[in-house]
Amino acid sequence: MTNAAASWSMPRPLRVARVRRETADAATLDLTPGSRFAFTPGQFNMLYMFGLGEVAISMSGDPAQEDRIVHTVRAVGAVSSALSRLRRGGVVGVRGPYGSGWPVSEAEGSDIIIIAGGLGLAPLRPAIYRVLARRQHYGRVVLLYGARGPSDIIYRRELEAWRRRLDVDIEVTVDHAGADWRGNVGVVPALIPRCSFDPEHTVALVCGPEIMMRFTIAALRDRALPAQQIYVSMERHMKCAVGLCGRCQFGLHFVCRAGPVFRFDRIAPVFGIREI
Ligand SMILES: Cc1cc2nc3c(=O)[nH]c(=O)nc-3n(C[C@H](O)[C@H](O)[C@H](O)COP(=O)(O)OP(=O)(O)OC[C@H]3O[C@@H](n4cnc5c(N)ncnc54)[C@H](O)[C@@H]3O)c2cc1C
Ligand code: FES
Numbered sequence: 001m002t003n004a005a006a007s008w009s010m011p012r013p014l015r016v017a018r019v020r021r022e023t024a025d026a027a028t029l030d031l032t033p034g035s036r037f038a039f040t041p042g043q044f045n046m047l048y049m050f051g052l053g054e055v056a057i058s059m060s061g062d063p064a065q066e067d068r069i070v071h072t073v074r075a076v077g078a079v080s081s082a083l084s085r086l087r088r089g090g091v092v093g094v095r096g097p098y099g100s101g102w103p104v105s106e107a108e109g110s111d112i113i114i115i116a117g118g119l120g121l122a123p124l125r126p127a128i129y130r131v132l133a134r135r136q137h138y139g140r141v142v143l144l145y146g147a148r149g150p151s152d153i154i155y156r157r158e159l160e161a162w163r164r165r166l167d168v169d170i171e172v173t174v175d176h177a178g179a180d181w182r183g184n185v186g187v188v189p190a191l192i193p194r195c196s197f198d199p200e201h202t203v204a205l206v207c208g209p210e211i212m213m214r215f216t217i218a219a220l221r222d223r224a225l226p227a228q229q230i231y232v233s234m235e236r237h238m239k240c241a242v243g244l245c246g247r248c249q250f251g252l253h254f255v256c257r258a259g260p261v262f263r264f265d266r267i268a269p270v271f272g273i274r275e276i
Pocket of ligand 2: 237238239240241242243244245246247248249254255256257
């Protein structure tokens, strides 16, 4: 074992040390890297199910804990379904870390508003850990999270723990709920008009389905938040993850190299064009 943090350009087989079911179709996997693994919140790995295929999955764990790699995976197709069915002791190929990260250090001194939709909370969770670890370096910290229904909420216990803190404003909303839900009902952008932040000194981090991000950005712009203070994480199909194959092209950018986290003003001309 060396002191340098690991980074792998070829898939390295790692064992699953722990699995937590988040929802009916999503699970969080803790992998043991065997040496220090450092990453920037917002970055991703390529996870390889041997003989099946490889997919991009964000790190969702605490960047301060370099003895494990944490990923939250939702089953949408063959590879992600196989990943989400892994059990303790299972093996997955890992290469990474890749891509750009959230500007968590740059945002010190400002208010920070973190807005997540569905599984979009996974790539933001490392940023939340980092912000909370250095809480005194930020102004107001706001977390807005929206899920389809109460059973789609991930990281429930942590959300409850964060909610108990007096130094973080948390709002959780669901699109649809039964009579036993006591929280907000509605889409996450609808929470923005009533939340308190200083637009001149606020950085917004946004991740979720593109439609959610589009309405979220419009609501932030209505609150006079400049486009250069808004960051979004983009998803595109990926193959090489190192800027060679062109599979993840998004306007002038390759999402795997220039992204997945982009400052919004840099992609505003192409953001929201469905064909891109
Ligand atoms: C940078 C990045 C980070 C990601 N982080 C996570 C994460 O933390 N957790 C997680 O569960 N998923 C994450 N994803 C999405 C994940 O990579 C895809 O769900 C996965 O590739 C699906 O592969 P599959 O073989 O299971 O399904 P496929 O058979 O390839 O696809 C199933 C369905 O999902 C659609 N789809 C697949 N991949 C994408 C994509 N990238 N963008 C839009 N639609 C897609 C397909 O069009 C199809 O309709 C991330 C993607 C990127 C690019
Ligand atoms: S995945 Fe190959 S260029 Fe981005």
